Amino acid sequence: MGRSRLIRRGALVTVVLAVVGAVGVVAMSSASAASTGSITGIGGKCVDVAGAETVTVADFRTMLAYAQQHHIARFTFWSANRDRPCTGGGADTCSGVSQAAWDYTRVIAQYQG
Incomplete structure (x- = not known):
């Protein structure tokens, strides 16, 4: 599965891309689905219901x-306040x-659509 390799440890991104792909199959082409989809990542260490991940x-x-390849929307x-090394504050x-x-x-700033 190529989509599961997008990020070695990024289950959330894989799920988002799978949903975009499913929408493309049901209602529109993959290109159309991607152009209306989005990726919202979280940088660094994160803990969710599936366990801990590091992105x-x-x-x-x-x-x-x-x-960029799929021209997502x-x-x-x-969150931007997490985009820094830790110096003793909370997660x-x-x-x-x-x-x-x-x-x-x-x-993120390199993305041009």
Whole structure:
């Protein structure tokens, strides 16, 4: 499955892309579905009902390449206040990974649609 390899550890992105693909099969072409879809990633360490995942800046670059190739409508991330290295605050104040401030934002800013 090519879509599951978009991000090695990114179950959320895989699900989003699968939904976009399903819409394309049911109601419109894949290109039309992608052009109305979006990717909203979360950078760094995150914990959800499926367990803990780490989404790296390199993973964001992979998402950017997919978004550019398929001309999706929107490529964004949650949340800008986490786009910095940790200096002691809570999980909502940093990414939890080794990075320079605004690394994820710089990838997102490259998206041109």
